[in-house]
Amino acid sequence: MSDQTILEEPPRKQRSVPKPVFTDAEAGAKEFPSSRSRHYNYFEPRKRRASVYEDVTVDVQPDPERHLTQGWVYSFADGSRGYPQEWTALKSTNWHLFLDPNEEWEQTIYRNNADIVRQLRQVVANAEAADAFSNWKRGWATVVAHHVGAWAHVEHGLGMHVYTPAQRDAPTNMINNALAVGAVHKLRFAQDIILYNLELSDHVDGFDGQAHKATWQEDPIWQSTRENVERLTGVRDWAQAFFATAVVFEPLVGELFRSGFVMQAAAPQGDYVTPTLMGAGEADAAREQRGARELFRMLSNDPEYGDANRAVMQDWLDEWTPRSTDAGHHLQPIWSQIPDKVVRFDESRARAHQRFADLVEDLGLELPKEMQA
Amino acid sequence: MSRASITKAHNKIQELSWEPTFVEPVDKYPTDYTFEKAPKKDPLKQVLRSYFPMEEEKDNRVFGAMDGAIRGNMFRQVQERWMEWQKLFLSIIPFPEISAARAMPLAINAVPNPEIHNGLAIQMIDEVRHSTIQMNLKRLYMNHYIDPAGFDISEKAFSNCYAGTIGRQFGEGFITGDAITAANVYLTIVAETAFTNVLFVAMPGEAAANGDYLLPTVFHSVQSDESRHISNGYSIILMALADERNRALLERDLRYAWWNNHAVVDAAIGTFIEYGTKDRRPDRDSYAEMWRRWIYDDYYRSYLVPLEKYGLTIPHDLVEEAWNRIWNKGYVHEVAQFFATGWFANYWRIDAMDDTDFEWFEHKYPGWYDKYGKWWERYADLSVKNGHGPIAFENADYEYPHRCWTCMVPCLIREDTVVDEVDGQVRTYCSETCHWTDAVAFRGEYEGRPTPAMGRLSGQREWETRYHGRDVGEIMQELGYVRDDGNTLVPQPHLDLDPKKMWTLDEVRGITLNSPNVLLNEMSPQEREAHIAHYKAGGPAGRPAPEPAGA
Numbered sequence: 001m002s003d004q005t006i007l008e009e010p011p012r013k014q015r016s017v018p019k020p021v022f023t024d025a026e027a028g029a030k031e032f033p034s035s036r037s038r039h040y041n042y043f044e045p046r047k048r049r050a051s052v053y054e055d056v057t058v059d060v061q062p063d064p065e066r067h068l069t070q071g072w073v074y075s076f077a078d079g080s081r082g083y084p085q086e087w088t089a090l091k092s093t094n095w096h097l098f099l100d101p102n103e104e105w106e107q108t109i110y111r112n113n114a115d116i117v118r119q120l121r122q123v124v125a126n127a128e129a130a131d132a133f134s135n136w137k138r139g140w141a142t143v144v145a146h147h148v149g150a151w152a153h154v155e156h157g158l159g160m161h162v163y164t165p166a167q168r169d170a171p172t173n174m175i176n177n178a179l180a181v182g183a184v185h186k187l188r189f190a191q192d193i194i195l196y197n198l199e200l201s202d203h204v205d206g207f208d209g210q211a212h213k214a215t216w217q218e219d220p221i222w223q224s225t226r227e228n229v230e231r232l233t234g235v236r237d238w239a240q241a242f243f244a245t246a247v248v249f250e251p252l253v254g255e256l257f258r259s260g261f262v263m264q265a266a267a268p269q270g271d272y273v274t275p276t277l278m279g280a281g282e283a284d285a286a287r288e289q290r291g292a293r294e295l296f297r298m299l300s301n302d303p304e305y306g307d308a309n310r311a312v313m314q315d316w317l318d319e320w321t322p323r324s325t326d327a328g329h330h331l332q333p334i335w336s337q338i339p340d341k342v343v344r345f346d347e348s349r350a351r352a353h354q355r356f357a358d359l360v361e362d363l364g365l366e367l368p369k370e371m372q373a
Numbered sequence: 374m375s376r377a378s379i380t381k382a383h384n385k386i387q388e389l390s391w392e393p394t395f396v397e398p399v400d401k402y403p404t405d406y407t408f409e410k411a412p413k414k415d416p417l418k419q420v421l422r423s424y425f426p427m428e429e430e431k432d433n434r435v436f437g438a439m440d441g442a443i444r445g446n447m448f449r450q451v452q453e454r455w456m457e458w459q460k461l462f463l464s465i466i467p468f469p470e471i472s473a474a475r476a477m478p479l480a481i482n483a484v485p486n487p488e489i490h491n492g493l494a495i496q497m498i499d500e501v502r503h504s505t506i507q508m509n510l511k512r513l514y515m516n517h518y519i520d521p522a523g524f525d526i527s528e529k530a531f532s533n534c535y536a537g538t539i540g541r542q543f544g545e546g547f548i549t550g551d552a553i554t555a556a557n558v559y560l561t562i563v564a565e566t567a568f569t570n571v572l573f574v575a576m577p578g579e580a581a582a583n584g585d586y587l588l589p590t591v592f593h594s595v596q597s598d599e600s601r602h603i604s605n606g607y608s609i610i611l612m613a614l615a616d617e618r619n620r621a622l623l624e625r626d627l628r629y630a631w632w633n634n635h636a637v638v639d640a641a642i643g644t645f646i647e648y649g650t651k652d653r654r655p656d657r658d659s660y661a662e663m664w665r666r667w668i669y670d671d672y673y674r675s676y677l678v679p680l681e682k683y684g685l686t687i688p689h690d691l692v693e694e695a696w697n698r699i700w701n702k703g704y705v706h707e708v709a710q711f712f713a714t715g716w717f718a719n720y721w722r723i724d725a726m727d728d729t730d731f732e733w734f735e736h737k738y739p740g741w742y743d744k745y746g747k748w749w750e751r752y753a754d755l756s757v758k759n760g761h762g763p764i765a766f767e768n769a770d771y772e773y774p775h776r777c778w779t780c781m782v783p784c785l786i787r788e789d790t791v792v793d794e795v796d797g798q799v800r801t802y803c804s805e806t807c808h809w810t811d812a813v814a815f816r817g818e819y820e821g822r823p824t825p826a827m828g829r830l831s832g833q834r835e836w837e838t839r840y841h842g843r844d845v846g847e848i849m850q851e852l853g854y855v856r857d858d859g860n861t862l863v864p865q866p867h868l869d870l871d872p873k874k875m876w877t878l879d880e881v882r883g884i885t886l887n888s889p890n891v892l893l894n895e896m897s898p899q900e901r902e903a904h905i906a907h908y909k910a911g912g913p914a915g916r917p918a919p920e921p922a923g924a
Contacts, residue, residue, distance in 0.1 A: 002720065016656045025456065032870045033856035034522035034863070042529035042853075056508035059528035060467045061475075062541075068533035070839060071832035073542050073781070077817060081549065081831055106505040107432060109498065114429035116420045156389040160490055164497060165401050165478035166671035169549065176500055180474055184498045186635035187491075188421040191386050194423060198385045207762045212390060214515055228393040234396040267724035332385060 043069065046099055058096070061173035065095065083171045083279065088239035089312045091305040095171045098298055100178040101290045105144060109181055110143035113188055116280045120192055124199055127273045133204045139338060140269035142211075145197070147334050148262060148274060149212025150222050152193035152228055152253070155281065159186025161233035162241050164370050169238035177201035178291045184225055185284035221334060224327040225253055231323065239299075244320040246292035247363070250285055251356035257331055259283045260348025268340045293362060300364040314365050321368040328352065378601060383418035390468035390487035402479040403826035404552040406619050408486075408612055415488040417604045419495045427501065431594050435506065438590040439513060447586065448517050452729045453722075453868045454652045455583035456514065458649035460523035460721035462641070464531035465540035466572075467504040469564075470595075473666025474500035476560050481550035485608055499598045510591045520855050520870060522863045523720040530720040533852050539781045543637050546630075550815070550828020551622075553613065557635070558626035566676060567631075568638040569599050570667035575660075576642055581650035585914075610619040614683045618865035619822055628688045629814050632806040635695040636780035639664070643705030645714060648726070660737070661699050665731070669696060691806060698786060706738070706745055707785035710914060713752055713889055714771060716762040717845060717881055718836075719864040720854050725753035744913045756866035763845075763849050763866065766884050771915040775889045775908065779807035781872030787912035792893075792905050799901065837888035845881035 027038070039050060043058045045342040050058075061083065072082035080086065085095070102108070127133060133141075163183035167176045192213075201209030216222055228249060235241040259282055263275045299309045328349060335345040353371065360367055422515035442448075477497040481490045523530065531537035539733050547560040573596035577589035613619045643660045658666075673692050681687055696706040713723045726734070726749040734741040748769060755764045765773060774783035775790065778800040784790040791802040795812050802808040813819070815829050834837050851853060854863040859876045869875070893901060910918035 015387060016654050018451050018652050018657075019653070021452070021584065021651070022449060023452060024582065025448055025451050026452050027517050028521060029519050030870050032520075032872050032875065033858040033861040034525070035520065035870075037525045037857050038521050039525065040512070040515070040526070040527060041525050052509065052512070055501060055512050056505040060471050060504055060508060062468070062532040067529040070538050070834065070836060071548070072545060073830065073832040073834060074536065074545045075831040076549055077825055077827060077828045077829065079829075079831075082545070106502045106509070107436070107501065110425055110429040110432050113421075113425040117425050121422075123528075145801040152389055153391060157391075160390075160481065163483060164494055167497070168402075168475040168478045176475065177471075180497055180501050183494065184421070187494055188425070190389050191421050193380055194385055194389055195420075198382065210388075213391075217391060229394040230393040233393070234399045236399060236401060282879070317488070350782070 015334075022153060043096075043346045050301050051103060053105050053108075054099065056105050057100075057173055057177055059173070061176065063096070063172070085171050087169045087171075087236045090239045090299050090301055092302055092305045092311050093304045095349070096175050098172065098295050100174055100181075101294050102178070102181070102187070102287045104178060104181040109184070113184070116192075116284075120196075120277060120280065123273055123276045126197065128199075128203055132270075132273065133200065135270040137205070137269045137339065140266075140271060141207050143199070143265075143269075143334070143337050144271070144274055145208045146201065146219070147213040147221075147257075147337075148193060148218070148278075149209075151257060151262075152190045152197070152212065152217040153216045154190075154225065155186045155193065156190035157233055157315075158245055159183045162235075162245050166238040166242050177296065178288075179238075180237055182246075182284075182288040182291070184282075185288065189284060191279035192280070196273075223331055224323075226328045228253065228323045228327045240260060240316050243296060244315050246288050247296065247359060248317065248320040248356070249327075250289060251326045251352050251359060252321070253331070254285055255282070255340070255355060256328045256336075256348055256352040258285070260332075260343070260352055261334060264343040264348070265335075265338055265340075268342045269338060279342040289359070293359065296363050306364075310364055311365065316362065317365055318368050322370060325370065379418050379420060379423065382416070382420045382422070386420060386491065387488060388621070390490070395913065396875065401482050402552040404479075404483045404554075405622055405824045405826045406483060406551070406553040406613055407616050409616065410482055415492050415604070415608060417492065417601050418493045419601060421495065428499075428598075429550060431597065432502075432506075435575060435590055435594050439510075439587060442587050443513075443517060443880065447584065448519070450584035451775060452583040452585075452651045453519065454517050454651055454724055455524070455580065455585060455649050457512075457520075457721040457723065457868070458586070459514060459532075459585075460527070460646045461536055461540075461719070462576075463507060463514070463524075464527040464535060464644060465543075466719075467511075467528075467785055468541060469508045469544035470500050470504035470507060472500075472547045473560055473565075474498070474504070474665065476547040476556035479548065479556035480605075480609060483552040483556075484612060486608075486612065488606050489612075492608075493602065495509070496598075496602050496605055498674050499602070503595045503598070506591055506595070510587060512588065520722070522784060523722075526720060526853055526863070529655060529853060535715070535718060535781075538834075538836060539637060541724065548632065551626075551824070551826040553609070554622070554626045554827065555627075556722065557606055557609045557613070558623065559630040561602060562627070562646055563630040563634045564638075565599055566603045566606060567668055567672040568634050568683075569596060569640075570658075570662060570671060571642050571646075572638065573599070574697055575663040575667055575753065576646060579646045579650050579652065582657070583650055595911075610680070614680075618675050620685065620843040621822070622704035622824070624688075625814055626817055627685075628691060628806065631688050631691050632695070632804070633780055633810065634775075635698075635781050636803065639695070639699060639704060640708040640782045643699070647705055647734075648709040648712075648723075653729050655733070655736055657733075659737040660705055663700055664696070692804075694804075697774040700785045702789075703738075703741075703744060704786065706734075706741065706884070707913070707915070708782060710745060710748060710771075711774065711783055711785060712767075713764045714750075714773070714915070716861070716864050717765065717876075718848070718852075718854075718868045721863075722859065722865040722868055724868045725749055725752070725756055725866070736843070748914050758874060762884050763881065765877075766845075772908065772911055773889060774915065775893065776837065777801065777803035777807050778834055779803075779810045779830060782836055784910075785915070787915075788909050790905065790909050792901070799890075801893065803889065835888060835890050837886060838890055840886050841888035843892045845884040845886055846878045848886060849878060849881060 075081040167179035200207045262278045266275045332345045474497045477493045515521045573592045576591045582589035646660045751769045784803040791808040
C-alpha cells in the first residue's frame with residue numbers, strides 16, 4: 001500500500017455508541033426511606049436470612065391466598081383456575097410451608113446433572129480404554145442388556161408421565177419446581193441407561209442392544225412392574241401419583257432393583273461401570289424421596305387436615321403397596337440369572353421393605369396388612 | 374459430541390417410549406385439537422447428556438459476569454430511569470418463564486409423539502432455569518442498586534398491581550384452557566417465536582446502552598435456549614396442520630394469540646425501550662424500527678407467512694393493524710403516558726421526559742411533541758410536591774381511560790374502543806379483536822362447532838373496580854407500596870431521592886379512586902351512549918374531546 005493510498009482514504013465515520021455516564025446509582029450512595037431494604041420482604045424465610053433458593057422460588061407462582069388480589073385471569077372450561085387445590089384429595093392449611101429440602105434452583109440443577117454426565121462419561125471412557133468390559137463374567141452382559149436396559153423404561157415413564165405433569169398441577173412454586181427437577185433426573189437417568197446400552201452394543205461382542213424392548217414389553221418378569229408404572233402415569237391426582245411413586249414404588253421396586261440387585265451383583269461379575277450408573281440414579285431418587293418425605297410429613301401433620309390427609313394417604317398406601325410388592329416379587333428370577341449369589345433376593349427385599357416401613361412410619365401411616373410380619 | 378454421535382444418541386433414546394397396554398392414556402389437560410395423523414419431527418435432536426454440560430457452561434459465564442459487574446462497580450454507571458422500569462419488568466417475567474415450564478405437560482399430553490415429548494421436557498427445565506436465573510438477577514439489583522424499594526416487594530407487587538395483572542396473562546395464557554391454544558399457539562408459536570425477540574434481544578441492547586450489562590448477559594443466555602423451544606412449537610403446529618379439523622381452531626388461536634401478545638408485550642417492552650432509556654442518539658433504533666425488524670420481517674415474513682403453504686390463513690390484517698397501532702396510532706406513547714398517569718399506584722419511579730427526550734421522539738416519531746409534549750411538561754410540573762395531588766387527579770387535559778376487558782391494557786386509542794354487554798356486564802374493549810376474543814373466541818362453541826376445552830377469561834380484571842370509591846392513601850397502604858419509614862411512597866413521579874422531595878401517603882390521602890367501568894354500568898343506556906361517543910372522539914394523548922358548543 002503506498003503513502004498516496006493512505007492519504008486518499010476518506011475520513012472514518014465516527015461510530016455511534018452509547019457514552020458511559022457516571023450516575024453514582026450504587027447501593028449506599030444516599031440515605032433515604034428504604035435505602036437499606038435489601039431483602040425480599042413478602043415472605044417469611046425459614047431461617048433468619050432467606051436462602052438463595054427461597055429468594056428465587058417463593059411466590060413466583062402467585063396464589064389468591066397470598067398476594068394475588070385480582071384472582072387468576074384465565075380459567076379452564078369447567079371454571080377451575082390457576083393452580084387448583086382441588087387437583088389433589090389432600091388439603092393443607094398452608095401449602096407454601098413446603099420448601100424443597102434439596103434447595104434446587106438453576107445453579108444446582110446444572111451443576112449436579114453436569115457432574116453426573118461427566119462422571120459417567122469418564123467411567124465409561126476409562127472402561128473402554130482398559131477393555132474392562134471384556135472382564136465381565138459370562139452371562140452378565142445378558143443381564144445388563146435385558147434387565148438394566150428394561151429399567152430405562154421405568155425411569156422414562158415416571159419422568160415423562162408422572163413427574164412432568166405433576167409439576168403443572170401442584171399448588172405452589174416450591175412443590176412444582178422440586179417435581180420438575182425430579183422429572184429431569186428421571187429422564188436423564190433413563191437416557192444415561194439407554195445410551196450406556198448403545199456404548200455396550202459398540203464394545204461388547206454379542207451385546208443385544210435391542211433386547212431391553214422385548215424384555216420390558218413381554219418378559220413376565222417385568223410385566224407387573226410395567227403395569228405398576230403405567231397405572232402411575234394414569235393417575236390424575238398429582239399428590240397421589242407422587243406418593244405412589246416416591247413413597248411406595250421407589251423403595252419397593254426401584255431401590256430393590258437398583259441397590260438391591262444391580263449395585264450388589266455387578267462388582268463380582270467384573271463390572272464397575274454399571275453400579276456407577278445406577279448409583280447416580282439412586283442418589284437422584286434419594287433426593288426426590290427427601291422431598292416426598294418433607295411434603296407428605298407436612299400434610300400428615302397439618303393442624304387442621306392432618307387426620308383427613310393421613311386417611312387419604314392410608315387409602316393410597318393400601319391401594320398401591322400390593323401393586324409394588326407384586327412388581328418387586330416378580331423381579332425375583334433376575335437374582336438367579338447370575339452365577340455368583342452374592343446377594344439373595346430375600347435379603348434385598350427385606351432391606352427394601354425395612355426402608356419402606358421406616359418411611360411409612362415417619363409419615364404417621366400404618367403398614368398395609370400384607371406387609372406386617 | 375459430534376453431529377453423527379448426536380444423531381445416533383438421539384435415535385437411541387427414541388427406544389425409551391412404549392405404548393401402554395395396561396391403562397388407557399389419561400387426558401389430563403383438555404384440548405379440542407386432534408392429532409391422529411401426526412408425523413414425527415425433532416430437528417434439533419435434543420439429548421440430556423449434551424444439554425446439561427452446555428447449560429452449566431452458559432451459567433458459569435453468567436455468574437462470572439455478575440461477579441465482574443459487582444467488582445467493577447457497574448451501578449456507578451447505570452441509569453436510574455432504566456433500573457426503575459426493571460422493578461416492573463423483573464417482577465413480571467419470572468412468572469411467564471415458570472408458566473412455560475408448567476405448560477409443557479399440556480403439550481406432551483395432547484401430542485402423541487414421543488420424539489417431541491423429549492424436546493418439551495428439556496424445555497420444561499430450561500424454563501425453570503430462566504425463572505430462577507431472572508429472580509437471581511433481580512436479587513442482585515436489589516442488593517446493589519441505589520434504591521431497592523420496589524425490588525424488595527417484587528413478587529407481591531406483581532400479584533397486586535394493575536400492571537402485574539396485565540403482564541400475568543403473558544404466563545397464565547400458557548397454562549390454562551385448551552392445551553394446544555395455551556401451550557403451543559399462544560406460548561410457542563407467538564410468544565416465544567415472535568416476541569422473545571424484542572423481550573430478550575432488543576431490550577438487553579437498550580439495557581447495555583443504559584450502563585447495565587447484566588441484563589444482556591442473563592437474557593441473551595436465556596434467549597439462546599429459545600431456538601430449541603421454537604423448534605418444538607413448529608413441529609407441533611405442523612402436526613396439527615396434518616389434520617384438517619384443526620384448521621379453524623388454529624386460525625382462531627393465531628388471531629387471539631397474535632393480538633394479545635401485541636397488546637401486552639408491545640405495551641410493556643415498547644415503554645421500557647422508548648421511555649426507560651437515556652440513550653437518545655439520533656441513530657439509535659426506535660422501538661418501532663426494532664419491531665419492524667424483529668417482528669415484522671424476522672417473524673411475520675420469514676416464519677408466519679411461509680405457513681400459508683400448508684393452507685393456513687395467516688392473520689395478515691392483525692399484523693398490519695398492530696403495526697398501524699404502533700406507527701400511526703401512538704400505541705407505545707399512549708401506554709407510557711398511562712403508566713406515568715398511574716404512577717401513584719406503581720412500585721417503581723417514573724421521571725418526566727425532558728428536552729433531550731422530546732428532541733429524540735420528534736426525530737423518530739414526527740409530530741410527537743404536538744401530541745404528547747405538553748402533557749409531559751405538565752407531568753414534570755406536577756411531579757414536584759406542591760400541595761396538589763398526583764397528575765391523575767389534577768387537570769392535565771387527560772381523561773382517565775376505560776380498561777380493556779380482554780387485554781387489560783386501557784382503551785387508549787380512543788376511537789377504537791368497543792363497548793358491549795357480555796355476560797351481563799357492560800364491558801369496554803381496546804379494539805375489535807379484543808372484543809372478539811372475549812365474546813367469540815373464549816367460548817364453548819366456535820363457528821358452530823363445540824369447543825368444550827376452550828378456556829374462559831376470568832378474575833377481577835379491572836384493577837380500578839376492585840378499589841372503586843376507596844381512598845388512594847388506604848389503597849397504597851393495603852398494596853404495601855410504602856417505604857420503611859411507614860409514610861414515603863415506593864413510587865415517585867421523579868428520580869430525586871431527597872426525602873423532603875419524595876411523595877408520601879400525606880399527598881394521596883383524601884383522594885377517591887373511581888372505576889370507569891363501574892360508573893359506565895351505572896349510567897342509563899342514553900347516558901352511556903353519549904359518554905362513549907364523547908370518549909371515542911377524544912385523544913390522542915388522552916385529551917378529552919371538546920364539549921359540543923352550548924353544552
